[in-house]
Amino acid sequence: MKAHLFLTDTVQASAPSALSRDEQIYQDILEAIVEHRLTPGTRLPEDALAEVFAISRTGIRKVLQRLALERLVSIRANRGAQVAQPTAKEAQDVFAARQLIEPALMPAVTERAAAGQLKALRELVEEEHQAQRHGLHSRAIQLSARFHVQLIALADNQVLTEQIAHLTTRSSLIIAVYGSRHSVGCDCGDHMEVLDLLDKGDAPAAAQWMSAHLASIRASLQVDQPEPDEPDFRAIFKR
Structure with a gap:
């Protein structure tokens, strides 16, 4: 039986050039969460991340939504995204x-x-x-x-x-x-x-x-x- 895991099989030692831009940003943020460089509850403002990664807010929003589906990020109306914070x-x-x-x-x-x-x-x-x-x-x-x-x-x-x-x-x-x-x-x-x-x-x-x-x-x-x-x-x- 295969269970859905919140982390994908793409987290591996592959060359960054082999990944799409969205995939590389996704993995960068995922690793920052897992490695505790982004701690639970940290706000993830789209504008700041878009500037850091030099892409549009729409592009960042797509990545954050993917992380939210995997329960690494929570997104609330009028409050934006933040690193998931289980109690x-x-x-x-x-x-x-x-x-x-x-x-x-x-x-x-x-x-x-x-x-x-x-x-x-x-x-x-x-x-x-x-x-x-x-x-x-x-x-x-x-x-x-x-x-x-x-x-x-x-x-x-x-x-x-x-x-x-x-x-x-x-x-x-x-x-x-x-x-x-x-x-x-x-x-x-x-x-x-x-x-x-x-x-x-x-x-x-x-x-x-x-x-x-x-x-x-x-x-x-x-x-x-x-x-x-x-x-x-x-x-x-x-x-």
């Missing part, structure tokens, strides 16, 4: 829900997981490691979310897989704006570890690992942040 309670509730569901499904995953499926998941984790090594933080977030959805899909419960797909989309946004590199790195547990436990058929240990993993990510979030100042867009995007 602290939302962040805690999303991870609390995941901690209830994902560990509980580890016995079913252990029972049904075939060697070929675990091999495919190992390849996905290796992609995640590569993204981390190359500093592609947003790509690592995307791959981490995909791993969780594909792992839970092995339990063969479509309703719960859809629920986890929804929750990972929301938690990916939360990690992007409130997390750090540690939130998707080995500090919170290497995904290879749970695959090793599944290989051994150790469902209780896999459930315990998943619970601790999600708790570590939850603890890594910095949800209590001050109101952001007006940013220097030229410095952020080096224009």
